[in-house]
Amino acid sequence: MTEEEAQAWLHAEYDVSRETWQRLETFIALLRDEMQxxxxxSQASADSLWARHIVDSAQLLRYAPAPETGQTWxxxxxxxxxxGIIIAILTPYHVHMVESRKRRVEFLSHVVDQTGIGDHANVIGDRLENVESFPADVISARAFAPLERLIALSHRFSTENxxxxxPKGKNAVRELKGLSPKRQKMFHVEHSLTDPNAGILVGKG
Ligand SMILES: C[S@@+](CC[C@H](N)C(=O)[O-])C[C@H]1O[C@@H](n2cnc3c(N)ncnc32)[C@H](O)[C@@H]1O
Known part of the structure; x- marks a missing residue:
């Protein structure tokens, strides 16, 4: 997917308003600046930011319930x-972003402030292990931890719904097979739009 195709896909898929597009542009400018x-x-992926990161994030919405105000992600x-930031810019989900590294927390908080999404997005600057449980309608994790550890750390935020x-890259099927049969049944694999070899594990429960 080229950068032009990625932008066209976003417009076609989400009918993005001028204000929302401006928020995406503001985020990109802040990200490029902070990368100094x-x-x-990675520098390589920075050259194809729209495809490799923005559409790669936004495509998760195809498998999420239609967002209603107050639903938590x-x-x-x-x-x-x-x-997290892309979901909060594109939808009314209340997005809780957990991040433990201080400088990243400061950056994310600055982005929330500058893009004007603070009414439905917040940064929890701590290790996930220290965060008090709450029920989440959607849980996402991109390049966060191996699947078994990810679930062990976060299942306390899940309900049956x-x-x-x-997104698990090329290892999606292999990681899924490493789970217990009961856990495996929760998930199926969808193909990533941005990389035909990559899989997204979509689960419920
Ligand atoms: C490889 S990066 C991926 C970042 C982003 N999700 C992406 O796809 O570009 C993993 C992030 O998870 C954070 N992290 C790792 N373990 C964590 C934990 N136990 N609690 C909170 N954040 C954690 C790291 O600080 C890092 O910023």
């Missing part, structure tokens, strides 16, 4: 803002 000070994404290890959205 801290290592947030928990993003684990948001790092440079993916997918929670939707799990876990």
């Amino acid at each position: 000070r801290q290592n947030l994404i 928990l993003d684990l290890g948001t790092g440079a803002g993916f997918p 929670t939707v799990w959205l876990l």
Whole structure:
């Protein structure tokens, strides 16, 4: 997917308003600026930011319930803002972004402030292990932890209706097979739009 195709896909898929597009542009400008000070994404992927990070994050919405105001989305290890910031810019989900590294927390908080999404997005600057449980409608985690550890750390935020959205790259099927049969049944694999070899684990429960 080229950068032009990625932008066209976003417009076609989400009918993005001028204000929302401006918020995406503001985030990108802040990210590019911050990359001069801290290592947030690889330089190679920075050259194809729209495809490799923005659409790669936004495509998760295809498997999420239609957002209603007040529904909660928990993003684990948001790092440079993916997918948490993108979801908060594109939807009314209340997005809780958990991130433990101080400088990344400061960056994410600055992005929330500058893009004007603070009414439905917040950064929890702590290790997930220390965060008090709350029920999440959606849990996402991109490049956060191996699947078994990820679930062990975060299942306390899930209910029987929670939707799990876990981009897992080329290892999706292998990681899924490593789970107990009961846990395996929770998930199926969807193909990533941005990389035909990558899988997204979509689960419920
Ligand atoms: C490889 S980065 C991925 C960042 C982002 N999700 C992405 O896809 O670009 C993983 C992030 O998870 C954070 N992290 C790792 N373990 C964590 C934990 N136990 N609690 C909170 N954040 C954690 C790291 O600080 C890092 O920013």
